[in-house]
Amino acid sequence: MSTLVLTRRKKTGLAREVNAVIAILARDITLFFKSPMTIIMNFAMPIVMMGMLGGSLSQNxxxxxxxxxxxxxxxxxxVNMLFMSTTMGMSSLVEDHTTDFTQEMLISPVSRYSIIIGKILGSxxxxxIGMFGTVIVGLCMGISISIGQLLLIIVLSPLMCLSAGALATIIIGIIKNNKTANIAVSLITMPQMFLSGAIIPIGNSKGILYVLSRMMPMTYCLDLVRAVVYAGTPQYKSVVLNNPxxxxxxxxxxxxxxxxxGTFFFARSEKNR
Known part of the structure; x- marks a missing residue:
């Protein structure tokens, strides 16, 4: 009898955590569609980063x-869009902190990890969506990618987003000022764009640039995606840095x-309010 009760409690607890993740995810998706400027930025950013900066590098x-x-x-x-958009989305936790929404979440009987994971998935x-905007910009520039390669990237995208969101959680857990948090998030995304090899190849980096590039989480995410995309092609050895x-x-x-x-800092900051 006691075993049956324990099993039911475990199932109930798991269902509660899943419901919490889904609820936070649904809230962020709703907020995304209610913010036209966010949607515009998700399509405008690839035009600026890829169309202008990347196009100039490609030609010169x-x-x-x-x-x-x-x-x-x-x-x-x-990969850069996945990282940048996810980390920027995580910064909304600071706004939730200001409006006391995080306090309401934390008093609910759910794991702190469920709250963070739900927020990462929502971001x-x-x-x-921004990744598809990048594909459209690429097509306009005459850059094609096969459906199979795109599907492989989509399969890996949750892991990329989870990595980016987990990194951003540390910043959000420490900083509780909205303006400062946005600046801090930019400081962890912009260097990665240049040092991870998203735009500029880093295979020949040496010294401090080599060390910094290998410290960037996006370096390994990007290298894994390129290993999948370039598998079986002559360019594989020229493009991929490490074993997948x-x-x-x-x-x-x-x-x-x-x-x-990050979850520890986040929960502690809310507890100490």
């Missing part, structure tokens, strides 16, 4: 690199570590 600085730079750029910007929805298994292991370690640390 990529001769003789040994691989198709345009496709290299497209894959890089797809990743806008990131994936190494990339996956590093991503999981960084994500789990950041998620634990």
């Amino acid at each position: 600085m990529t001769r003789g690199i040994g691989f198709n730079y345009n496709q290299f750029l497209l894959v890089g910007m797809l 990743s929805f806008g990131a994936i 298994a190494v990339d996956l292991m590093v991503i999981l370690i960084i994500t789990i570590g950041c998620l634990i640390i």
